[in-house]
Structures are given as C-alpha cells and as structure tokens.
Amino acid sequence: METTQTVAALRGLLARRRAEGASVGLVPTMGYLHAGHQELIRRAGEECDEVVTTIFVNSLQFAAGEDLDQYPRDPAGDEAKAAGAGSTILFAPPPAEMYPNGADQVATSVSVAELAARMEGSSRPTHFAGVCTVVAKLFNLVGPCSAYFGEKDFQQLAIIRRMVEDLSFEVEVVGCPTVREADGLAMSSRNAYLTPEEREVAPVLRRALLHGAELIGEGQRSADHVRGEMAAVVEAAPLGTLDYVEVADPRSLLPVTNCDGPVRLFGAVQFGRARLIDNLGAEPPAHG
Numbered sequence: 127m128e129t130t131q132t133v134a135a136l137r138g139l140l141a142r143r144r145a146e147g148a149s150v151g152l153v154p155t156m157g158y159l160h161a162g163h164q165e166l167i168r169r170a171g172e173e174c175d176e177v178v179t180t181i182f183v184n185s186l187q188f189a190a191g192e193d194l195d196q197y198p199r200d201p202a203g204d205e206a207k208a209a210g211a212g213s214t215i216l217f218a219p220p221p222a223e224m225y226p227n228g229a230d231q232v233a234t235s236v237s238v239a240e241l242a243a244r245m246e247g248s249s250r251p252t253h254f255a256g257v258c259t260v261v262a263k264l265f266n267l268v269g270p271c272s273a274y275f276g277e278k279d280f281q282q283l284a285i286i287r288r289m290v291e292d293l294s295f296e297v298e299v300v301g302c303p304t305v306r307e308a309d310g311l312a313m314s315s316r317n318a319y320l321t322p323e324e325r326e327v328a329p330v331l332r333r334a335l336l337h338g339a340e341l342i343g344e345g346q347r348s349a350d351h352v353r354g355e356m357a358a359v360v361e362a363a364p365l366g367t368l369d370y371v372e373v374a375d376p377r378s379l380l381p382v383t384n385c386d387g388p389v390r391l392f393g394a395v396q397f398g399r400a401r402l403i404d405n406l407g408a409e410p411p412a413h414g
C-alpha cells in the first residue's frame with residue numbers, strides 16, 4: 127500500500143495506475159478504522175483494481191461544541207488495518223492540504239437541502255453540507271471511481287447518491303450493509319466513547335428498530351404507532367436519551383403515515399459522550 131499525504135502525489139499515483147488500465151475504488155473515512163470500514167475496503171478490492179482509502183477528520187462537518195477535538199485517532203493502526211483489508215493507496219492529508227486557506231475560508235458549500243433537513247440534519251443542521259463539501263472534493267481529487275459507503279449512515283448515503291446524480295459526478299455510489307458487533311450494536315468509531323455500562327445498554331437502539339420492523343411485518347400500518355413503540359423501547363432502558371425515531375420513505379426520507387410499502391426505520395440515542403445512530407429496512411406482510 128502506498129501512503130500519501132498530498133493531493134499532487136495522489137493525483138500522480140492515480141494517473142499512472144489509470145494509464146495501465148486500472149479501475150479505482152474509493153473508501154472515504156475519518157479514520158479510527160473498524161471492521162465496518164475494513165468491509166468497505168474489502169468490497170472495493172473485490173470490484174476494483176485500486177482501492178483508495180482516505181482518512182481525514184473533516185472539521186467542516188462538526189459544529190462548534192461537537193467532538194472534533196476528541197474524535198478518536200489512530201494513524202498507525204489505521205494504516206495496518208487499511209493495508210490488511212486490501213487498500214492499495216492510503217490518502218491521509220493534513221487539514222492544510224485539504225483546506226489550504228483554512229477550513230473557515232472555504233466559501234463553497236454543497237448542500238442537498240431537501241434530504242438533509244430532517245433526522246440527523248435537524249439535530250446537526252450544518253453537518254451534511256460539511257459532509258457533501260468534503261466528499262465532492264474527494265470525488266474531484268480521485269476522479270471517476272466506485273465509492274463505498276456504509277448503510278449505517280443511511281441518510282448520508284442517500285444524500286451522497288443525490289449529490290452525485292444532481293451534479294453528474296462520474297462516480298458509482300455503492301451502499302454496503304452495516305457491520306455489527308455480536309450483540310447487534312452497529313460498528314462506529316464513536317462507540318469508543320461508551321463507558322462499559324453504556325456499552326452494555328447501547329444495543330437497545332437496534333432492539334427498538336427490530337421491534338418496529340416486527341410490528342410492521344405483522345401488519346401494523348400506523349407509522350405513529352410504530353414510532354411510539356420504538357421510542358418506548360429506548361425510553362425503558364436505564365441509560366441513554368432518545369433523540370429521535372422515525373419511519374420514513376427509503377428514497378425521499380420523508381416521514382410516512384402508513385406502512386403500506388417498504389419503509390426505513392431510523393433512530394438516534396445519546397449515551398453520555400456518544401451519539402449513536404442506526405437504521406433498518408422494514409416491509410409489511412406480502413398479503414397484509
């Protein structure tokens with residue numbers, strides 16, 4: 127695996143590999159890699175000749191008072207994990223390489239307002255514009271590629287797909303299933319913030335979503351009823367503060383009234399310093 131910190135070196139490497147006929151896969155990350163990231167890298171390696179893993183803690187997607195400074199970092203571990211999963215290029219730029227005039231001087235912002243307004247966007251109003259801006263920049267740096275994102279961040283995935291469609295990036299966006307711990311907790315770099323007590327309770331979010339999916343599978347059509355049931359599961363747990371649960375259309379991400387087709391269930395819970403999110407697909411019974 128070749129490691130580079132500069133845009134010029136990354137572009138040079140990719141130009142050489144493309145001249146030899148290589149296809150390119152891109153796995154954008156903020157580092158502190160776990161098995162979920164490694165699965166994205168492995169999948170990219172199965173489908174592409176070169177796999178570029180990027181590691182950049184993007185300040186634009188953190189609001190003041192969020193965890194930018196505490197965000198877990200492990201450059202040496204990340205390098206080993208990326209190489210172990212089959213990455214061929216690691217791009218780990220310092221902030222000045224991505225934002226040469228300073229992040230506060232970036233005047234251009236990419237916003238997919240319609241999809242970013244609800245759920246994560248209502249709790250973190252500037253988050254998705256920061257994500258889209260850096261992802262657009264990475265797409266421009268890497269060029270035509272397949273880009274791999276986890277379904278754990280389902281709203282992010284939908285927003286990036288829409289950005290690619292609206293702005294005609296030559297990028298195929300590939301969504302990959304969420305990788306989970308044995309007890310169902312979705313893998314996330316932020317799980318590192320959980321205390322042992324919080325870690326024990328954290329799978330309650332997944333259980334709430336499974337309960338919602340079960341109700342829908344049994345024929346419950348009222349989305350409000352399902353929201354209430356999912357919220358009750360989280361609220362019965364001894365730790366964790368519910369931010370939201372939602373039953374939404376999987377494409378528009380708009381809340382639904384009736385569960386009479388495929389829907390996506392979403393939730394976010396604050397456990398101390400860790401804000402955890404998760405989601406799950408659900409469908410009514412075939413003959414309901």
Ligand code: PAF
Nearest residue numbers: 154155156184257260279
């Ligand atoms: O999902 C993430 O880790 C980040 O939002 C991303 C896509 C790497 C952009 O910084």
